[in-house]
Amino acid sequence: MKSENNDAARAIIALVEVMARLRAPDGGCPWDLEQTFRTIVPYTIEEAYEVADAIEQDDMAALKDELGDLLFQAVFHARMAEEAGHFDFADVAQGIADKMVRRHPHVFGDADMRNADEQTDAWEKQKAEERAAKGQQSLLDDVPVGLPGLTRAVKLQKRAARVGFDWTDAKDVLSKIAEETGELAEAMDTKDADRIEDEFGDLLFVLANLSRHLKVDPEAALRRTNEKFIRRFRYIEDKLGERLEAASLDEMETLWTEAKKC
Numbered sequence: 221m222k223s224e225n226n227d228a229a230r231a232i233i234a235l236v237e238v239m240a241r242l243r244a245p246d247g248g249c250p251w252d253l254e255q256t257f258r259t260i261v262p263y264t265i266e267e268a269y270e271v272a273d274a275i276e277q278d279d280m281a282a283l284k285d286e287l288g289d290l291l292f293q294a295v296f297h298a299r300m301a302e303e304a305g306h307f308d309f310a311d312v313a314q315g316i317a318d319k320m321v322r323r324h325p326h327v328f329g330d331a332d333m334r335n336a337d338e339q340t341d342a343w344e345k346q347k348a349e350e351r352a353a354k355g356q357q358s359l360l361d362d363v364p365v366g367l368p369g370l371t372r373a374v375k376l377q378k379r380a381a382r383v384g385f386d387w388t389d390a391k392d393v394l395s396k397i398a399e400e401t402g403e404l405a406e407a408m409d410t411k412d413a414d415r416i417e418d419e420f421g422d423l424l425f426v427l428a429n430l431s432r433h434l435k436v437d438p439e440a441a442l443r444r445t446n447e448k449f450i451r452r453f454r455y456i457e458d459k460l461g462e463r464l465e466a467a468s469l470d471e472m473e474t475l476w477t478e479a480k481k482c
Contacts, residue, residue, distance in 0.1 A: 232313075235291070235292070235295055236299075236309050239292070239295045239296060239299045240299060243299055243300070243303065252296075255296070255300070256300070257297060257300060260293065260296055260297065260300075261366070263293060264290075264293040264297070265366070267286065267289045267292075267293050268290060270286045270289065270290075271283065271286045271290050272443075274286045276440075276443065294309075294312065298312050322346065323342075323346050326342075347362075359379040359380065359382065359383065360376055360380070363375045363376055363379065368439055369424070370424065370427075370428045370431075370438040370439055370442070371438070373424070373425050373428035373438075374429075374431065374432050374438065377428065377429050377432055378432065381432075387429070387433070390430060390433035390434060393426060393429050393430040393433055396429075397423070397426050397427065397430065400419065400423040403419050403422065404416070404419040404420055404422075404423055406419075407419040407420075451479070452476055452479035453476075453479075455475060455476075455478070455479035455482065456472050456476060456479065459475050459478075460472070460475070
């Protein structure tokens, strides 16, 4: 174990040194030198999604590569912060290590062992204490704005549910979906683009709530459906070939039905 830790430490030091060289004013990479926190954010988000994609594909070779790319993003941000005098990568690594120790007293301290639900409750309590220490008043204050919309909706709802602001039965959420669908239909009749967007957002928010009650990750469910759509549409493409653009909707619907049976 000690040898493995040493290997990991050497590899991290090498990566930090590579990043420092890329950002060196004298002889560094012009592209890397031009970057800021804001310009790098899209790449950070993209790399996180590519990690998720590698996991979905069960591709361990790709996962190793994508985790490296994501780690590089953390090193990149930390390097820019160090240059500005805020913190360095060591502060980042030590900070998360300390946080994990603090949030797992049943592992690193003398607290009683917890099951998964008890750990979740304790984790939320600890995060609430940390929010208070930072001067954040609302339960919702630290839910990141940059999260994908459905994911953020679920996190907001989970926070509200912790103080009882929630439906007790998933079927009640289905009724709310029907209500929101009706309001969207009314908005469509008005042809008011702003109202339509507002009502459509309400419908998506309730759908995210249903996913939470059903213990379904909405992003994962949608990714799964996207892949299913791709498989079925490719079936249509393969069957129609060069006739694809000239085919009627009825013909494509027939092939879609066939694809569903494959």
